[in-house]
Amino acid sequence: xxxxxxxxxxxxxxxxxxxxxxxxxxxxxxxxxxxxxxxxxxxxxxxxxxxxxxxxxxxxxxxxxxxxxxxxxxxxxxxxxxxxxxxxxxxxxxxxxxxxxxxxxxxxxxxxxxxxxxxxxxxxxxxxxxxxxxxxxxxxxxxxxxxxxxxxxxxxxxxxxxxxxxxxxxxxxxxxxxxxxxxxxxxxxxxxxxxxxxxxxxxxxxxxxxxxxxxxxxxxxxxxxxxxxxxxxxxxxxxxxxxxxxxxxxxxxxxxxxxxxxxxxxxxxxxxxxxxxxxxxxxxxxxxxxxxxxxxxxxxxxxxxxxxxxxxxxxxxxxxxxxxxxxxxxxxxxxxxxxxxxxxxxxxxxxxxxxxxxxxxxxxxxxxxxxxxxxxxxxxxxxxxxxxxxxxxxxxxxxxxxxxxxxxxxxxxxxxxxxxxxxxxxxxxxxxxxxxxxxxxxxx
Amino acid sequence: xxxxxxxxxxxxxxxxxxxxxxxxxxxxxxxxxxxxxxxxxxxxxxxxxxxxxxxxxxxxxxxxxxxxxxxxxxxxxxxxxxxxxxxxxxxxxxxxxxxxxxxxxxxxxxxxxxxxxxxxxxxxxxxxxxxxxxxxxxxxxxxxxxxxxxxxxxxxxxxxxxxxxxxxxxxxxxxxxxxxxxxxxxxxxxxxxxxxxxxxxxxxxxxxxxxxxxxxxxxxxxxxxxxxxxxxxxxxxxxxxxxxxxxxxxxxxxxxxxxxxxxxxxxxxxxxxxxxxxxxxxxxxxxxxxxxxxxxxxxxxxxxxxxxxxxxxxxxxxxxxxxxxxxxxxxxxxxxxxxxxxxxxxxxxxxxxxxxxxxxxxxxxxxxxxxxxxxxxxxxxxxxxxxxxxxxxxxxxxxxxxxxxxxxxxxxxxxxxxxxxxxxxxxxxxxxxxxxxxxxxxxx
Numbered sequence: 001x002x003x004x005x006x007x008x009x010x011x012x013x014x015x016x017x018x019x020x021x022x023x024x025x026x027x028x029x030x031x032x033x034x035x036x037x038x039x040x041x042x043x044x045x046x047x048x049x050x051x052x053x054x055x056x057x058x059x060x061x062x063x064x065x066x067x068x069x070x071x072x073x074x075x076x077x078x079x080x081x082x083x084x085x086x087x088x089x090x091x092x093x094x095x096x097x098x099x100x101x102x103x104x105x106x107x108x109x110x111x112x113x114x115x116x117x118x119x120x121x122x123x124x125x126x127x128x129x130x131x132x133x134x135x136x137x138x139x140x141x142x143x144x145x146x147x148x149x150x151x152x153x154x155x156x157x158x159x160x161x162x163x164x165x166x167x168x169x170x171x172x173x174x175x176x177x178x179x180x181x182x183x184x185x186x187x188x189x190x191x192x193x194x195x196x197x198x199x200x201x202x203x204x205x206x207x208x209x210x211x212x213x214x215x216x217x218x219x220x221x222x223x224x225x226x227x228x229x230x231x232x233x234x235x236x237x238x239x240x241x242x243x244x245x246x247x248x249x250x251x252x253x254x255x256x257x258x259x260x261x262x263x264x265x266x267x268x269x270x271x272x273x274x275x276x277x278x279x280x281x282x283x284x285x286x287x288x289x290x291x292x293x294x295x296x297x298x299x300x301x302x303x304x305x306x307x308x309x310x311x312x313x314x315x316x317x318x319x320x321x322x323x324x325x326x327x328x329x330x331x332x333x334x335x336x337x338x339x340x341x342x343x344x345x346x347x348x349x350x351x352x353x354x355x356x357x358x359x360x361x362x363x364x365x366x367x368x369x370x371x372x373x374x375x376x377x378x379x380x381x382x383x384x385x386x387x388x389x390x391x392x393x394x395x396x397x398x399x400x401x402x403x404x405x406x407x408x409x410x411x412x413x414x415x416x417x418x419x420x421x422x423x424x425x426x427x428x429x430x431x432x433x434x435x436x437x438x439x440x441x442x443x444x
Numbered sequence: 445x446x447x448x449x450x451x452x453x454x455x456x457x458x459x460x461x462x463x464x465x466x467x468x469x470x471x472x473x474x475x476x477x478x479x480x481x482x483x484x485x486x487x488x489x490x491x492x493x494x495x496x497x498x499x500x501x502x503x504x505x506x507x508x509x510x511x512x513x514x515x516x517x518x519x520x521x522x523x524x525x526x527x528x529x530x531x532x533x534x535x536x537x538x539x540x541x542x543x544x545x546x547x548x549x550x551x552x553x554x555x556x557x558x559x560x561x562x563x564x565x566x567x568x569x570x571x572x573x574x575x576x577x578x579x580x581x582x583x584x585x586x587x588x589x590x591x592x593x594x595x596x597x598x599x600x601x602x603x604x605x606x607x608x609x610x611x612x613x614x615x616x617x618x619x620x621x622x623x624x625x626x627x628x629x630x631x632x633x634x635x636x637x638x639x640x641x642x643x644x645x646x647x648x649x650x651x652x653x654x655x656x657x658x659x660x661x662x663x664x665x666x667x668x669x670x671x672x673x674x675x676x677x678x679x680x681x682x683x684x685x686x687x688x689x690x691x692x693x694x695x696x697x698x699x700x701x702x703x704x705x706x707x708x709x710x711x712x713x714x715x716x717x718x719x720x721x722x723x724x725x726x727x728x729x730x731x732x733x734x735x736x737x738x739x740x741x742x743x744x745x746x747x748x749x750x751x752x753x754x755x756x757x758x759x760x761x762x763x764x765x766x767x768x769x770x771x772x773x774x775x776x777x778x779x780x781x782x783x784x785x786x787x788x789x790x791x792x793x794x795x796x797x798x799x800x801x802x803x804x805x806x807x808x809x810x811x812x813x814x815x816x817x818x819x820x821x822x823x824x825x826x827x828x829x830x831x832x833x834x835x836x837x838x839x840x841x842x843x844x845x846x847x848x849x850x851x852x853x854x855x856x857x858x859x860x861x862x863x864x865x866x867x868x869x870x871x872x873x874x875x876x877x878x879x880x881x882x883x884x885x886x887x888x
Contacts, residue, residue, distance in 0.1 A: 043589060043878045060504035062875035070872065073637040080637075082593040101597060134879045145487060149526040153545060193513040195523040412874075418862070428514070430856075431506035434487045435579045 010035050010077075011353060014095050014105040016085050016278070018045050018068045020335045021111035021314030023408075024342030030075055032350050037103050039095070041084040043067055046134065047407055049335060050416070052174055054137040056181040057145065057429040061134050063415045066408045085112070085278060090286045090307055107309050107349045110282060110296075111342060114315035114333065117274030117293070124245045128269040131174055140268055142434050144182065147266040148190060151197045158263075164202040165264040167250060169242055170271030171208030172215070173370040176225060178268055179206040180373035183232040188374075188427045204233065205262065207240045207252060209271070214378065216332065216368055221378040224391040228376040242271075273333065275316045286310065291318045300328070300360035302345050308352065311345035314338035321363035331363045335406075340364065371399040374424060454479050454521075455797060458539050458549040460529050460722070462489050462512045464779045465555035465758030467852075468786030470522055476794050480521055481547050483539070485528040487511055490578065491851055493779060494860070496618055498581040500625040501589065501873040505578050507859045510852045529556070529722060534730045534751055551753050551793045554726060554740075555786060558759035558777065561718030561737070568689045572711040575618055584712055586878050588626065591710040592634060595641045602707075608646040609708040611694060613686055614715030615652030616659070617814040620669060622712055623650040624817035627676040632818075632871045648677065649706065651684045651696060653715070658822065660776065660812050665822040668835040672820040686715075717777065719760045730754065735762045744772070744804035746789050752796065755789035758782035765807035775807045779850075784808065815843040818868060 011034045015022045018040035026038050044065035053059040072078040083097035088108070095103040116130030129139045144166070151163035166186075168179045183204045190199035206213070206229060212222040213229070213236065226236045239255030249263040275294035283290045288304045289297040295318035298304060302311045302319060313319075319341060320328035331337045340363060348358040367381035367388075377395035381388040390398075400420065407413050423429055455478045459466045462484035470482050488509035497503040516522040527541040532552070539547040560574030573583045588610070595607035610630075612623045627648045634643035650657070650673060656666040657673070657680065670680045683699030693707040719738035727734045732748045733741040739762035742748060746755045746763060757763075763785060764772035775781045784807060792802040811825035811832075821839035825832040834842075844864065851857050867873055 043593065043876065057506075060506045060875075061877050061879075062504045065877045067876040069637040070876070079639040081597065082590070083597065099597065134877065138879075146526075149487065153525065153527065153543065193511075193517040193524075415859075415862070415874075418859070430859075431504075432487065432511040432514070433505050433509045433578065435505075435577065435582075 011106040011349075012037070012104055013107045013109070013349060014039065014103050015109045015111065016040075016095065017111035017113055017276075017314070017316075018042075019048070019111060019113045019314060019338060021113070021338040021342035021345075022109065023071070024339040025109050025111065025313065025346040026072065026075070026078055026342075028343045028346035029077070029349065032077075032346070033353065034077060034107070034349070036078045037081055037105075038068065038072065038078055039081045039083050039085060039097065039103065040068055041082070042133075043069065043082050044134075045071060045408055047412075048132075049403055050407075051131055051134075051137050052177045052181065054134065054431070055131055055140040055144075056178065056185060057141050057431040057433075058181070058423055059416060059419055060431045061137070063412055063419060064407070065134060066412060071408065088278075088282050088285055088310075090282075090310060093309070105309075107352070108311070109342070109345050109349075110278065110310065110312045110316060111314045111338070112276035112278040112316050113338075114273040114275050114293075116269060117272035118269070119272055121245075124269070127245045127247055128169060128250075128267040130269040131178070132273075141431070142436060143266050143268075144185070145432060145434050148194070148197070148199055148202075150265070152194050160197065161203075162248065162263045163265045164197065164199075165205070165249075165262070165266070166202060167205045167207060167262060167264045167267045169207050169250075169267065169269050171206055171210070171213030171236070171238065172270060175206060175208070175268075175270035176213055176229065176370055176372060178270055179204055179234045179236075180229055180232055180371070180376070183229075183234050184373050184427075185429065187233055189429050203235065205235045205237060205264075207242060208236075208238045209241045211238050211255070213238065214368075214370055216334075217370070217378060217380050218389065221380055221389060221391060225370065225372055225378050228372045228378075228391070232373050232376075273315065279312070279316045282310075282312070293318075301348050301358035302341055302361050303348070303358070308358070311348065313341035313345050317341060319361055319363075322360035323362055329363075331361070332365075334368075336366060337363055369395065369399045369402065371396055374427075455550040455793075456481070456548055457551045457553070457793060458483065458547050459553045459555065460484075460539065461555035461557055461720075461758070461760075462486075463492070463555060463557045463758060464782040465557070465760075465786035465789075466553065467515070468783040469553050469555065469757065469790040470516065470519070470786075472787045472790035473521070473793065474519055476521075476790070477797065478521060478551070478793070479523070481523045481525055481549075482512065482516065483525045483527050483529060483541065483547065484512055485526070486577075487513070487526050488578075489515060489852060491856075492576075493847055494851075495575055495578070495581050496621045496625065498578065498875070499575055499584040499588075500622065500629060501585050501875040501877075502625070502867055503860060503863055504875045505581070507856055507863060508851070509578060510856060515852065532722075532726050532729055532754075534726075534754060537753070549753070551796070552755070553786070553789050553793075554722065554754065554756045554760060555758045555782070556720035556722045556760050557782075558717040558719050558737075560713060561716035562713070563716055565689075568713070571689045571691055572613060572694075572713040574713040575622070585875075586880060587710050587712075588629070589876060589878050592638070592641070592643055592646075594709070596638050604641065605647075606692065606707045607709045608641065608643075609649070609693075609706070609710070610646060611649045611651060611706060611708045611711045613651050613694075613711065613713050615650055615654070615657035615680075615682065616714060619650060619652070619712075619714035620657055620673065620814055620816060622714055623648055623678045623680075624673055624676055624815070624820070627673075627678050628817045628871075629873065631677055633873050647679065649679045649681060649708075651686060652680075652682045653685045655682050655699070657682065658812075658814055660778075661814070661822060661824050662833065665824055665833060665835060669814065669816055669822045672816045672822075672835070676817050676820075717759065723756070723760045726754075726756070737762075745792050745802035746785055746805050747792070747802070752802070755792065757785035757789050761785060763805060763807075766804035767806055773807075775805070776809075778812075780810060781807055813839065813843045813846065815840055818871075 047064040186202035371377040491508040630646035815821040
């Protein structure tokens with residue numbers, strides 16, 4: 001933006017990434033005397049907590065994706081740019097994009113987020129897609145729906161059973177939500193639509209390496225979640241490590257007993273996340289540290305050591321929460337934390353512009369929630385009056401309204417509520433659209 | 445389906461294609477003593493008249509696509525199969541699918557539809573995508589939205605202007621609807637969202653080879669449609685033939701004056717349709733004739749000469765309408781005709797099962813309608829009281845309700861109405877999601 005003749009040039013802020021962290025940082029700089037360039041490699045902000053609904057055909061993509069440009073149309077100090085960042089030059093203070101664009105900055109907020117990690121076994125990606133982007137969600141939707149179609153066409157009983165075995169790897173919130181929803185699709189949505197198979201016979205397995213699902217939750221809620229999953233017909237197997245995956249199934253080593261083979265044609269990866277590779281490149285350029293997950297270790301105020309003009313927020317940051325009188329505690333990789341970090345980094349930019357000292361980041365934990373299908377969930381809230389835990393139907397309702405409330409945009413909220421109301425009453429999932437019926441990859 | 449012990453084996457009907465023709469034929473055989481196998485290479489029935497709305501980000505894909513399996517879940521004599529047909533063997537009376545399936549039939553209805561045709565210039569497809577499938581719609585949506593994004597990044601004024609020049613080739617209903625909607629996106633949806641370009645400066649051109657747009661309409665309505673398009677800011681160029689297309693634009697030969705070059709980075713093909721290649725293969729196997737567009741010439745009752753057990757319906761058929769006392773007239777390639785043919789072919793199967801003679805097909809023409817953006821349209825109705833023509837806002841309203849009425853499924857109707865109401869009041873288009881930002885193909 002041009003600045004009024006005669007006034008001092010406005011500080012240039014570049015924000016990389018329009019997830020929860022970048023979005024909140026941009027909003028928080030609304031009235032600041034800065035020009036913001038918001039760079040993202042997609043044209044939309046994605047409401048990731050509901051991505052599993054797109055993957056399981058409950059929602060269409062536009063219901064959870066808002067065009068970035070449209071979100072900031074009225075915030076005049078924002079220029080939105082669809083581009084991929086190639087590198088950051090902390091000496092020249094410029095960001096280079098892959099299409100030869102160069103963005104100079106006075107302040108930089110890096111909120112490039114995370115992707116899924118196969119713990120060094122990237123060859124598993126073809127056989128067990130993860131869930132981070134809309135394309136990931138379409139791929140999982142395609143595989144799930146085509147598995148039932150292939151089973152209907154298959155005449156060999158063993159191969160038919162393989163098509164009807166769904167394995168979700170990873171018992172975090174995404175894995176639990178995916179497994180619960182798959183069980184509902186098999187038991188409630190599809191029965192009556194096939195003539196040769198009974199979709200209700202499908203097996204859904206949830207494998208988790210640690211001793212319990214939803215590790216971020218208190219133990220009793222993990223137990224309740226596992227029980228609710230089993231009630232839906234999910235085989236929950238904790239303490240089960242996956243040692244290999246191929247086109248026809250996977251090998252599992254349980255905590256007790258002998259390793260075994262699971263035949264399956266549809267495996268979904270919900271196990272690991274790794275920070276965006278941009279983190280490592282940024283660390284190399286600035287001398288910052290990265291942790292094992294590739295997250296950049298930041299100062300208490302979320303800036304980089306020796307580079308107060310660069311902040312890293314969200315899933316890309318290895319940050320700590322600073323509460324006076326307490327030991328700094330690691331900040332979890334959840335969306336409320338990303339939002340709070342985005343706001344904190346923006347506020348610190350404003351403080352620096354005013355010549356004030358920055359403030360250390362303090363994470364306010366309001367709790368944790370997860371849903372398990374249409375009617376069940378677990379909630380663990382931290383309120384001013386203490387901790388509140390509940391599960392079952394009230395937890396599901398709470399989860400639903402919390403998610404709809406935080407959805408970006410009035411319109412999306414109504415659409416999602418309508419979709420869910422109609423799915424709830426009809427037990428149907430309306431986004432069952434597959435455009436590419438190529439079969440899943442084989443070993444050959 | 446198994447048949448009750450002791451009863452005669454039920455006749456096997458195979459229906460290829462689940463567009464309007466195949467869908468209506470399947471429904472019409474609901475109570476017939478037949479087992480139906482409905483084969484389609486997608487898993488959904490697509491409401492094609494609204495496909496341009498998906499291409500222009502006004503609707504999400506699931507809003508106009510209904511899972512075939514779900515549509516026929518309660519019609520017990522239908523087995524739905526997701527498969528591509530490789531060939532038809534009229535001697536053995538079997539259909540072969542590409543995944544080695546074999547479907548024996550006593551009666552066959554071929555409703556494989558049409559695709560777009562580049563009049564032998566298939567190399568144009570990369571530069572000017574057509575609009576027949578959901579994937580086509582996503583590709584056009586991607587190109588349109590990315591053209592504005594690229595213009596925002598482009599600093600050279602000429603290249604920027606090229607990105608902001610949109611050319612629609614073909615002035616039929618799809619071309620008219622696309623051009624009108626593109627003009628609205630440029631003039632009403634996007635302004636205010638960009639910082640370096642003014643989207644309202646975009647040029648939208650509609651090229652038509654013949655002397656007028658909407659040739660199936662009476663001349664005065666064509667004239668009104670062209671006027672309404674011009675009011676929206678579309679440059680309507682009739683009598684303009686395209687002689688070549690590449691990554692940077694196209695060459696045009698006008699009816700009068702010298703040929704010229706149009707620089708454009710986003711060209712959309714709405715000019716030609718050709719019957720599915722299955723028609724030609726079927727004709728070769730049965731000795732039937734195909735016309736220039738690849739459509740199979742059928743008998744008055746829609747069956748093939750010498751093959752009363754095979755019917756061809758919809759866009760794949762070169763059919764004639766038989767009204768007593770009149771010359772047989774060609775049936776147009778529109779969705780009401782496809783539906784009527786589907787029903788007629790089904791009824792003739794029932795007649796043959798009863799040993800009754802089949803009946804010639806009679807097309808009932810209820811008229812023609814097209815829309816031009818948010819508030820305008822043209823309608824030409826054939827009613828029992830004579831012909832009714834109107835245009836402008838009432839035509840748009842009529843078009844809207846007619847389309848919503850014919851949409852498959854109660855849920856889809858509500859969703860589409862809601863999407864349109866919100867688009868109408870906000871002038872926004874909510875499905876502005878692009879997942880792949882690779883640039884459009886270049887010559888290199």
